[in-house]
Amino acid sequence: MDFSLSEEHIMIRDAARDFAQTELLPGVIERDNKQKFPKELVKKMGELGFMGIMVDPKYGGSGMDAISYVLIMEELSKIDASASVMVSVNNSLVCYGLESYGSEEQKQKYLTKLATGEFLGAFCLSEPEAGSDATSQRTTAIDKGDHYLINGTKNWITNGGSADIYLVIAQTDKDKGSHGINAFIIEKGVDGFHVGPKEDKLGIRGSDTHTLQFNDVKVPKKNRIGANGSGFRFAMKTLSGGRIGIASQALGIASGAYELALKYSKERKAFGTEICNHQAIAFKLADMYTDIEAARHLVMKAAWDKDQGNNYDRSSAMAKLYASKVAMEHTVEAVQIHGGNGFVKEYHVERLMRDAKITQIYEGTSEIQKIVISRGLLRD
Numbered sequence: 571m572d573f574s575l576s577e578e579h580i581m582i583r584d585a586a587r588d589f590a591q592t593e594l595l596p597g598v599i600e601r602d603n604k605q606k607f608p609k610e611l612v613k614k615m616g617e618l619g620f621m622g623i624m625v626d627p628k629y630g631g632s633g634m635d636a637i638s639y640v641l642i643m644e645e646l647s648k649i650d651a652s653a654s655v656m657v658s659v660n661n662s663l664v665c666y667g668l669e670s671y672g673s674e675e676q677k678q679k680y681l682t683k684l685a686t687g688e689f690l691g692a693f694c695l696s697e698p699e700a701g702s703d704a705t706s707q708r709t710t711a712i713d714k715g716d717h718y719l720i721n722g723t724k725n726w727i728t729n730g731g732s733a734d735i736y737l738v739i740a741q742t743d744k745d746k747g748s749h750g751i752n753a754f755i756i757e758k759g760v761d762g763f764h765v766g767p768k769e770d771k772l773g774i775r776g777s778d779t780h781t782l783q784f785n786d787v788k789v790p791k792k793n794r795i796g797a798n799g800s801g802f803r804f805a806m807k808t809l810s811g812g813r814i815g816i817a818s819q820a821l822g823i824a825s826g827a828y829e830l831a832l833k834y835s836k837e838r839k840a841f842g843t844e845i846c847n848h849q850a851i852a853f854k855l856a857d858m859y860t861d862i863e864a865a866r867h868l869v870m871k872a873a874w875d876k877d878q879g880n881n882y883d884r885s886s887a888m889a890k891l892y893a894s895k896v897a898m899e900h901t902v903e904a905v906q907i908h909g910g911n912g913f914v915k916e917y918h919v920e921r922l923m924r925d926a927k928i929t930q931i932y933e934g935t936s937e938i939q940k941i942v943i944s945r946g947l948l949r950d
């Protein structure tokens with residue numbers, strides 16, 4: 571067993587750290603306030619290979635492993651979780667979904683642009699009546715011979731307003747339940763596709779989240795991903811990888827808050843000494859560091875499982891469940907260590923605390939991760 575990073579992994583991590591410090595840190599508070607994320611930053615992330623981290627170079631990707639993906643996600647998330655969710659959705663939901671289950675034609679047409687950051691992708695599973703209960707899809711995709719006709723509503727879609735390509739899950743044959751569901755590629759701007767207003771959110775405010783409406787949207791048959799009826803399994807398999815991305819986002823949020831809290835505790839004085847010399851603060855730091863290390867091991871194990879070709883449904887659920895809990899609990903502690911300064915934007919920890927919450931909700935709530943983990947345990 572080897573817990574050390576290779577020289578290549580260290581270089582990748584340092585490149586992401588450098589990018590986060592020089593390009594993401596300036597303006598992160600303004601982006602959070604204004605709920606904006608400039609296209610140029612997505613382009614820069616594409617140039618660095620961050621939009622297609624694990625994609626085969628023959629499709630324009632960086633050809634890196636899942637460990638590299640986690641390292642990049644952690645570094646971006648320490649500074650800007652809005653940037654990292656865009657990276658996570660594009661990489662582990664959209665690019666992975668297309669590369670693993672798409673046709674060669676779909677890969678050539680869409681993946682090559684998504685992997686370089688020329689296009690941005692969105693993954694559309696959730697609906698007003700089908701969030702956790704994802705098999706209850708109401709959006710319909712009716713087979714019309716050479717095309718499908720899509721009708722329905724998707725909500726909470728990350729990159730909903732800024733994406734070029736949407737992977738949309740819809741019900742073709744209700745009687746077949748989860749076996750009657752399909753996944754489709756829909757291009758922005760097609761007739762009958764409407765993007766609703768941007769949600770005004772608690773956290774990850776730089777990332778745009780929208781409701782999407784599909785009214786008689788015609789999708790050519792060649793845009794269906796995989797065999798007829800394979801859309802639910804496509805979504806579940808893709809989400810298992812996505813959960814490694816969100817787990818590493820949570821890890822980054824927690825470690826970013828810890829680093830800020832450690833630094834502040836060594837500078838701020840109270841009762842004649844730096845506050846880190848008060849045991850109540852030192853013990854908080856000890857708890858934070860221990861829990862973050864434990865989360866890192868779970869996240870790395872899930873990524874390692876993926877790289878080894880092992881099943882990672884359960885390890886990714888465990889990593890997301892635990893890392894998101896650590897992120898929520900310890901960003902609150904980081905604010906506490908900062909005292910009053912923790913409550914204002916310029917110290918960054920209040921944003922990390924707000925951003926942490928979403929990691930317990932999206933790509934399957936913590937309760938859903940426990941369903942995935944416990945079903946796996948009982949099945950074994």
Ligand code: CAA
Pocket residue numbers: 655659693695696701702703704705728748802803806807809810883932933934935938941942
């Ligand atoms: N791999 C392959 N097949 C799978 C699978 C997996 N990981 N998980 C389930 N399936 C199969 C099952 O085997 C079953 O097939 P059979 O009928 O042939 O046995 C079928 O799919 C239905 O599965 P379940 O009976 O387990 O379905 P369920 O209704 O009990 O729901 C669930 C299972 C795990 C709760 C699932 O609905 C779920 O994951 N819900 C959460 C949805 C979610 O994570 N949404 C995230 C949206 S994307 C997002 O959030 C992005 C973002 O924010 C940035």
Ligand code: FAD
Pocket residue numbers: 659692693694695696698700701702703725726727728729771774779928931932933934935936937938
């Ligand atoms: P519900 O399913 O209504 O759940 C409500 C509560 O009940 C939760 O606490 C849940 O855990 C609990 N619950 C539900 N069922 C059970 C059960 N069986 N046992 C125990 N507890 C249960 N979706 C996408 O498809 N694409 C995206 O890009 C995307 N991005 C998002 C971005 C943001 C900012 C947000 C807020 C959401 C995003 N989502 C996206 C949707 C997200 O995946 C869902 O919000 C999430 O899956 C939960 O669904 P829900 O909101 O309908 O909650």
